[in-house]
Structures are given as structure tokens and as C-alpha cells.
Amino acid sequence: MSEHVLVLISAAPGATLRAADREALGAARAFAEGRGLAVACAVIGHDVQAVATEAAERGADRVLVADAAELVTFNGDRFIPLAVAAIAATEARVVIVPRGPDLLELVPRLAARLDGASVMGVVELRGDAQDVSVVATAFGGAAHAVYRFNAPGPRILALAPAVAEAPERVAGRAVANEPIAPSEVVPRVEVVTPAAPLEGPRLEDARVVVSGGRGLGAADRYSMIVSLAKALGGMPGASRAIVDDAWATPAQQVGLTGKIVVPDIYFAIGISGASQHMAGCSNARCIVAVNTDPQAPIFRYADYGIVADCLEVLPELIRLAGDPGA
Amino acid sequence: MHVLVCAKRVLDPDGVNGYALWGRLKVDESGRSFDTGGTVPRIINAYDEQALEAALRLRDAGVDCRITALTVGGEDAGEILKRCVAMGADRAIHVFDAEAQTDGFRVARIVAALVGELADVDLVLCGRQGSDYDQGAMPGALAEWLGASLVTMASGVAAEPGTDGAVRVTRAVPNGEEMVRAQLPAVVSVSNELGQPRYPSSRGMLAARRTPPERREATEFVEAGETATVELVQLIVPDVQGQCEVIEGEDVRTKAAGLMARLRERGLLNV
Numbered sequence: 394m395s396e397h398v399l400v401l402i403s404a405a406p407g408a409t410l411r412a413a414d415r416e417a418l419g420a421a422r423a424f425a426e427g428r429g430l431a432v433a434c435a436v437i438g439h440d441v442q443a444v445a446t447e448a449a450e451r452g453a454d455r456v457l458v459a460d461a462a463e464l465v466t467f468n469g470d471r472f473i474p475l476a477v478a479a480i481a482a483t484e485a486r487v488v489i490v491p492r493g494p495d496l497l498e499l500v501p502r503l504a505a506r507l508d509g510a511s512v513m514g515v516v517e518l519r520g521d522a523q524d525v526s527v528v529a530t531a532f533g534g535a536a537h538a539v540y541r542f543n544a545p546g547p548r549i550l551a552l553a554p555a556v557a558e559a560p561e562r563v564a565g566r567a568v569a570n571e572p573i574a575p576s577e578v579v580p581r582v583e584v585v586t587p588a589a590p591l592e593g594p595r596l597e598d599a600r601v602v603v604s605g606g607r608g609l610g611a612a613d614r615y616s617m618i619v620s621l622a623k624a625l626g627g628m629p630g631a632s633r634a635i636v637d638d639a640w641a642t643p644a645q646q647v648g649l650t651g652k653i654v655v656p657d658i659y660f661a662i663g664i665s666g667a668s669q670h671m672a673g674c675s676n677a678r679c680i681v682a683v684n685t686d687p688q689a690p691i692f693r694y695a696d697y698g699i700v701a702d703c704l705e706v707l708p709e710l711i712r713l714a715g716d717p718g719a
Numbered sequence: 720m721h722v723l724v725c726a727k728r729v730l731d732p733d734g735v736n737g738y739a740l741w742g743r744l745k746v747d748e749s750g751r752s753f754d755t756g757g758t759v760p761r762i763i764n765a766y767d768e769q770a771l772e773a774a775l776r777l778r779d780a781g782v783d784c785r786i787t788a789l790t791v792g793g794e795d796a797g798e799i800l801k802r803c804v805a806m807g808a809d810r811a812i813h814v815f816d817a818e819a820q821t822d823g824f825r826v827a828r829i830v831a832a833l834v835g836e837l838a839d840v841d842l843v844l845c846g847r848q849g850s851d852y853d854q855g856a857m858p859g860a861l862a863e864w865l866g867a868s869l870v871t872m873a874s875g876v877a878a879e880p881g882t883d884g885a886v887r888v889t890r891a892v893p894n895g896e897e898m899v900r901a902q903l904p905a906v907v908s909v910s911n912e913l914g915q916p917r918y919p920s921s922r923g924m925l926a927a928r929r930t931p932p933e934r935r936e937a938t939e940f941v942e943a944g945e946t947a948t949v950e951l952v953q954l955i956v957p958d959v960q961g962q963c964e965v966i967e968g969e970d971v972r973t974k975a976a977g978l979m980a981r982l983r984e985r986g987l988l989n990v
């Protein structure tokens with residue numbers, strides 16, 4: 394039996410694979426290839442068959458499934474023993490975790506429990522399974538750091554966005570689910586009041602994102618960002634600078650500590666292009682920058698730029714967006 | 720309640736950004752730090768400052784708590800503890816550790832041993848991650864090794880009504896906010912959604928002068944010569960390839976039209 398790289402997925406009920414999950418399967422496949430390794434995928438959640446099926450269709454050689462009603466939302470106390478069981482069953486030395494909201498709990502706890510090690514924001518895997526080293530983002534993306542490990546246990550690696558392509562999906566490629574038996578745990582942490590369910594579309598899924606920054610100059614001008622986003626059928630985003638100043642809401646923040654967006658077009662309007670902001674949008678297909686300063690770093694990332702006052706440009710763009718013939 | 724706040728000294732991220740933004744960020748000869756000519760100050764990690772603020776708000780809300788600020792780090796790392804005391808911490812401990820500060824697992828091991836020694840810590844508050852290496856490994860590893868509850872991404876910490884065996888934590892989650900109850904002992908890591916930390920008061924600054932940090936040695940808690948779990952081998956400054964087409968035009972109107980025309984040509988717009 395060959396050794397495995399394990400991809401660890403926590404899935405919402407009835408969900409399909411997220412882009413982040415597919416990238417993780419792609420990264421696992423790329424690492425396995427040429428190193429004599431196979432890819433295993435553990436899916437933890439409730440009502441997760443669609444995810445398990447797609448994981449197999451996207452190349453997982455083994456699929457382990459923990460499916461139970463109490464796994465409907467992430468709870469570290471419940472998830473970690475199941476992840477531990479999946480690692481034991483596959484004897485994985487390298488575990489790849491797709492990006493997601495629960496990484497800060499899942500990744501280091503799992504590493505600590507197994508006397509292993511973890512790194513977040515991995516952009517590249519080097520070496521082989523016994524002696525893997527990684528390159529990861531640091532200083533909000535302004536730098537990369539190369540790490541190696543000195544720990545007996547497995548290496549738990551959380552990926553940065555867009556570091557791998559999704560493996561091709563081969564319909565009908567199937568492997569039998571291997572069940573992971575849920576363990577009896579009484580969680581130490583319980584949700585008392587859940588977050589209100591999200592209404593409407595998510596910024597992360599928008600095909601067009603129009604973000605404003607401090608260059609707008611005043612809170613009320615954020616309404617122009619909203620208008621342009623609406624006119625283009627997209628959603629408004631923001632830099633942290635203006636979220637901190639309450640010109641926009643935290644849910645609109647794009648970046649390292651905000652949302653990670655991958656639209657077809659990202660408009661950065663009055664945004665300087667700090668690495669922490671770019672960490673949330675640099676994988677857009679096309680970046681457009683509007684900035685008065687021709688030296689602004691955002692132009693290093695942008696595909697198209699307009700050097701001008703955004704307060705003059707925005708009304709023009711809103712007008713043109715509303716009138717395709719113009 | 721005894722609250723331990725863990726804080727780390729980091730290169731001021733705004734200073735690093737200043738270099739990065741203008742493409743002047745360089746790695747020095749060691750390969751593991753930046754060559755900024757000493758112009759970028761080292762400050763308290765902003766998330767850790769917010770963790771301390773969370774502790775102070777707990778006390779302001781009437782919870783009877785003693786607050787101890789802790790840092791693990793080299794000779795000058797203790798500097799940030801002055802600020803912690805000036806903001807309102809009652810006590811400060813500096814565990815001297817000359818090892819590189821990139822291994823959250825090592826720090827967690829040291830803090831876990833210290834918490835064992837202190838014996839009465841109910842709540843450990845940390846920042847969600849260091850703003851330097853963005854790893855966030857320390858709180859999770861610490862909770863695991865203490866067998867404590869872990870709550871990440873906290874935007875507020877409050878007493879749990881009707882019991883002193885738990886805390887109530889508000890968390891920033893993708894859909895907004897949720898509220899959880901965590902049994903004590905607990906490790907809670909705080910995110911920027913908590914909001915602005917307070918400024919030190921003048922009384923606090925006096926207290927800071929009178930309360931020098933207690934100094935301990937890392938080797939009291941981990942074996943001397945122990946290798947890092949996660950070892951930083953090298954820092955690299957990635958090249959950002961600029962290929963921006965700056966849209967020219969005699970006025971804003973033509974520039975805007977030129978941009979929209981290109982986006983439509985590439986099929987990127989449906990409107």
C-alpha cells in the first residue's frame with residue numbers, strides 16, 4: 394500500500410466541493426505525483442455525500458467520511474478526534490487543509506495533538522513526504538518564508554488561495570467511502586447564539602467586486618462605490634482602512650483579515666495596494682486601479698489603471714455601466 | 720479570575736509595508752530578517768494589544784480579575800510589557816528566550832509550562848496571529864497542551880451569567896457574529912473586530928515605571944538546545960510583476976470610456 398497525502402475537508406450539509414477544496418485536492422495530487430504517493434481525502438460534516446463523490450471524481454484514491462448530525466457545524470472538540478482518526482487510518486505525513494473560516498482552530502490544534510507541526514498560508518511544497526519543507530506567505534504577503542520541520546508527528550499545511558488548479562473531474566470515478574466512527578465527546582465550547590443566516594449573495598462569489606479605499610476622502614462617497622457595483626451587477630468591497638473608519642462594514646472588507654475574493658474584475662478605487670489588501674484580491678482575473686498617484690503600488694498588480702481623481706472617474710464609470718452603448 | 724494576556728513584539732507592519740509598497744523591502748545577510756537599517760520600530764503585535772483590551776473590558780464590566788501580561792522573547796521584548804502595565808495589567812512576566820520568534824509551538828510549550836507553574840490561570844487571551852508571520856499557531860497549540868477550551872476570532876469576552884466556570888465570547892464569523900460559551904480554563908484569541916485598544920493613562924504610566932517585568936528564562940520551561948518545531952530557513956521578497964496598461968486620454972471621460980471598452984472587449988462585463 395502506498396503512502397498517502399491527506400486532504401482534510403469540513404463540509405456544510407448538502408454542500409458540493411468549494412473552490413478551496415478543489416485547489417487542495419489539486420495541490421495534493423501535484424505533490425503525490427512523482428513521489429510515489431496516493432491521495433486520500435477525509436470529509437467531515439453532515440450530509441456530505443456529494444462532497445465525498447466529487448472528491449473521488451477529482452482523483453482521491455481513498456475517501457474517508459465522518460457523517461453525523463452533530464457535525465453539522467464546525468466544532469473543534471468534535472472535529473479534531475475525527476481528523477486524528479483519518480490521519481491514523483491513512484498514515485499520512487503530509488495533511489493539506491483548504492482555506493476556510495476554522496483554520497485558526499483546526500490546524501494548530503491538530504498539529505499539537507499529534508506532536509506534529511503546522512504552517513498556514515502555504516504557497517509551495519518542497520521535498521518529499523518524509524522531509525517536506527514549505528514556502529508560505531508572511532508579513533501579509535509582502536514576503537515569503539521557507540520553513541522546515543523538526544517534529545515527530547504529521548505536517549498540517551493550510552493553503553494560500555489559488556496555489557493549485559482543481560484536478561479534472563472524471564464523472565463516475567468512484568471509490569467506496571470508508572466510514573470514520575464518531576467518537577463520544579462533550580465539547581467544552583458551545584454555540585449559544587448562532588450568526589444570522591446570510592441573506593443574499595456573498596462577496597466571495599461575486600464576479601465583479603468594486604472596492605473603495607481611503608482615497609474616497611469621506612464616508613458618504615462610499616455610496617458611489619455601491620452604485621458602480623450595482624450598475625455592473627457586482628458587489629461593493631472595502632479596504633480595512635475605511636472599515637476601521639466605519640465608512641463600510643466589516644463584512645465588506647477584502648484582504649488578509651477580511652474576505653478573499655476571486656472575481657473576473659476587481660476594481661481598486663482609491664486603494665494603495667498594501668500587501669494585506671492584495672492578499673484578498675490578487676487572484677482576480679483582472680484588476681483595475683483608479684488612483685491619483687501614478688507611483689501607487691496598486692499599479693504593480695493592476696491590469697488596467699486610470700491615474701485620476703476617483704471622485705471624477707466614478708460618476709463616469711457609473712454612467713457608462715448604466716449605458717452599454719456609450 | 721486570573722487572566723493571562725500573551726503578547727509578542729513584532730516589526731511594525733506599517734513600517735514593513737512602507738518598504739514593501741515602494742519595492743524597497745530587502746532581506747539581510749542572515750537571510751532571515753529584513754534589512755531596514757533599523758528604521759522600522761518593533762512594537763506590540765496589534766492583535767495582542769486588543770487581547771489586553773479584552774481583558775481590561777472584562778474588568779471594567781465588573782468581573783473581579785487580576786491581569787498578568789506575558790511575553791516570550793529576546794532582551795528587548797520586555798519593552799512591550801511596559802505598555803501593557805501602563806494600559807492596566809497588574810503584573811508582567813518576561814520569559815527570556817533568545818531563539819527566533821517564528822515558532823509558535825515553542826512559545827506555546829513555554830507558556831503551557833508557565834501556566835502550570837502559576838496554577839491559578841483561568842483565562843488566557845492572545846491575539847489571533849502575529850502580524851509578522853501570520854501563523855496563529857500559538858493559541859491553538861497552547862489550548863491543546865493545557866487541555867483548555869479554545870475560542871478563536873473573538874470580538875468580545877464577557878462573564879457567563881450564573882457561573883464563574885465559563886466565559887461568553889462573541890466571535891467574528893463569515894456571516895457576522897456568533898456567541899459561544901466556553902468552559903474555563905480557556906484560551907481565547909482575539910481579532911481586530913474587537914476594536915480600538917485604550918491609550919495608557921498617566922497613572923498607568925507611573926505604575927509601569929514602578930512595576931518592572933519579572934524575568935524568567937526559557938530554559939526553566941523547555942530543555943536548552945531544543946530544536947524549533949517549525950524552523951524559519953529563509954525569507955524571500957517576491958517579485959510583483961507589473962504589467963499595467965495605464966489608460967490614457969485627454970480627460971477623465973475618455974479615460975473612463977477607454978477602460979470600459981477594454982473590459983467589454985475582453986468579455987469581462989455583462990452590462
Ligand SMILES: Cc1cc2nc3c(=O)[nH]c(=O)nc-3n(C[C@H](O)[C@H](O)[C@H](O)COP(=O)(O)OP(=O)(O)OC[C@H]3O[C@@H](n4cnc5c(N)ncnc54)[C@H](O)[C@@H]3O)c2cc1C
Nearest residue numbers: 606607608632633634648649650663664665670685703732
Ligand atoms: C495585520 C494586518 C492586517 C491587515 N489586514 C488588512 C485587510 O484584510 N484588508 C485591507 O484592506 N487592509 C489590511 N491591512 C491594512 C493595510 O496594511 C493598509 O493599511 C490598508 O489596506 C490601506 O487602505 P487604503 O488603501 O484604503 O488606504 P491608503 O493606504 O491610505 O491608500 C489610499 C490611496 O488612495 C489614493 N488616493 C488619495 N486620494 C485619491 C483620489 N482623490 N482619487 C484616487 N485615489 C486617491 C492614494 O494615492 C493612496 O494610494 C492590514 C494591516 C495589518 C498590519
